[in-house]
Amino acid sequence: MGLFPKDTNFYDLFERGVGKVHEGAQALADLVKDFSNVPLKAKRIKDIEHEADLITHETIEKLNKTFVTPLDREDIHGLISSLDNILDHVEAAADKFSLYRIPEVQPDAVLLTDVLIHSVKEVQTTIGKLRNLKDADLILKHCIEINRLENEGDFVYRTAIAKLFEQGGDPLNVIKWKEVYDSIEDAIDSCEDVANVIEGVTLKNS
Amino acid sequence: MGLFPKDTNFYDLFERGVGKVHEGAQALADLVKDFSNVPLKAKRIKDIEHEADLITHETIEKLNKTFVTPLDREDIHGLISSLDNILDHVEAAADKFSLYRIPEVQPDAVLLTDVLIHSVKEVQTTIGKLRNLKDADLILKHCIEINRLENEGDFVYRTAIAKLFEQGGDPLNVIKWKEVYDSIEDAIDSCEDVANVIEGVTLKNS
Amino acid sequence: MGLFPKDTNFYDLFERGVGKVHEGAQALADLVKDFSNVPLKAKRIKDIEHEADLITHETIEKLNKTFVTPLDREDIHGLISSLDNILDHVEAAADKFSLYRIPEVQPDAVLLTDVLIHSVKEVQTTIGKLRNLKDADLILKHCIEINRLENEGDFVYRTAIAKLFEQGGDPLNVIKWKEVYDSIEDAIDSCEDVANVIEGVTLKNS
Numbered sequence A, B, C: 001m002g003l004f005p006k007d008t009n010f011y012d013l014f015e016r017g018v019g020k021v022h023e024g025a026q027a028l029a030d031l032v033k034d035f036s037n038v039p040l041k042a043k044r045i046k047d048i049e050h051e052a053d054l055i056t057h058e059t060i061e062k063l064n065k066t067f068v069t070p071l072d073r074e075d076i077h078g079l080i081s082s083l084d085n086i087l088d089h090v091e092a093a094a095d096k097f098s099l100y101r102i103p104e105v106q107p108d109a110v111l112l113t114d115v116l117i118h119s120v121k122e123v124q125t126t127i128g129k130l131r132n133l134k135d136a137d138l139i140l141k142h143c144i145e146i147n148r149l150e151n152e153g154d155f156v157y158r159t160a161i162a163k164l165f166e167q168g169g170d171p172l173n174v175i176k177w178k179e180v181y182d183s184i185e186d187a188i189d190s191c192e193d194v195a196n197v198i199e200g201v202t203l204k205n206s
Helices: A009-033 A038-065 A073-099 A107-128 A136-167 A171-205 B009-033 B038-065 B073-099 B107-128 B136-167 B171-205 C009-033 C038-065 C073-099 C107-128 C136-167 C171-205
Strands: none
Touching: A009 A038, A009 A073, A009 A107, A038 A073, A038 B136, A038 B171, A073 A107, A073 A171, A073 B136, A073 B171, A107 A136, A107 A171, A136 A171, A136 C038, A136 C073, A136 C171, A171 B136, A171 B171, A171 C038, A171 C073, A171 C171, B009 B038, B009 B073, B009 B107, B038 B073, B038 C136, B038 C171, B073 B107, B073 B171, B073 C136, B073 C171, B107 B136, B107 B171, B136 B171, B171 C136, B171 C171, C009 C038, C009 C073, C009 C107, C038 C073, C073 C107, C073 C171, C107 C136, C107 C171, C136 C171
């Protein structure tokens, strides 16, 4: 033990943070699978996002008070900020369902949310491996998988938009759905941003 | 005084830069409050953006010629680049009003621009405190406030879009207004990006 | 020669990477100039994007195995990731032409793709100069040119969108074209992101 032991509690904060992200993404998946009581479920997701914000602020506070950090300060900051972004987009998707009074769900929303859930689980696994950065090959493999899921998300997203165009009908309905799909896809993109931060951290410390 | 005194003029450049951002945001707020002579006012905002670009280039030039910088070179670069982005989006919003020949203003544009003005003022205050990075608690508090304003902007933005959908009417008009609101919201998001850079700098140097 | 000679092969990887970006952007320019066999040409661009992905993964693998790198690890990672993004957006544009069954090309798509080609060529030239970072003034001049092209892209983009509005007609057609233009503009924006990374690297090492 040195004079300034590295504070491992940052890892606890990461894990609690990504736990909230998982909780929020799961709540969104539940919402699109059972499209009832939408405003209430959207409100619950907003609450989860708020709880995650508190973890983010706690992490930043801790960074500010901690002398020796287990990872570079800017990487801890980048990691917690990019995690935060995932939930922002999840919350936006839920809020749009409610605010835009979307009457019924498109089946593709379930598909796209499935990709999001897979990606968030992969992010959760990867963050769980940060305590042992020496296992770089394994961590980088997970990051590649998150990248692959982002590509899969792109495909599902574009196919969903193409279907909206084919169905035709009220253009305002198309725009509303594009807005919702955009937010879910942004959430998946943000998982890739987290993977990028982790990839960078791993390469720096391996 | 050491052999290579730290060059405090970088702070002057940041303050001149954020001053231009404030000038541009204020000009946009004036435009939406008095929606006349739109092309002329949009042109004026483009000029302000160009003046800010010159400050950005001067900062980069100075970085390139300066041996010892008061903050890490990448942080100075990140700060000035993210400041630059705010005005890019302000200019885009003004340009779209003009180019898309939008005939009259929506009241929500005033509300959203108000959030932008608050956020830009907060950014200006925070940048004014960078000369004294030891006052980390205060700087971080301002960053949290900029984050809060970004959330408020999200709310105003989504409510404005929901109203466009409720009003119904010409879908092209809805798309035009979404484009304008997107640019104002992007400007508010860019304020949060500046806050993120400042937060990172503060945590690194505190 | 020191004990750990710097590995210059990273520069080869950057040059092969940006070569693929140029190949993909050129294929997109060819597609919009001769708008026939769109699905086949879009497939070819997807293949190019996949080839570029392999170079990205090879670079990350190499970073993971290399002890002394010619640039900071995070900068190599940032450079290769932002290069990768350009092709992602090029591929998205091509895919949308195909998926959304767009029947004929708008002349502005040719203009916007021309800006993209110019910007990609400029990125290619700039990356070719990274082996000699001491020539900072020249590199920074190229970065300013890439910024200027991004502004030009903004102008062409907004004018193209304004024309879609003026033409009026089917709103779904307007939305489809906005989607395509968005992807081409995102590709141009990603060129600016590469320039930002290069600018940062240059300022740090000059």
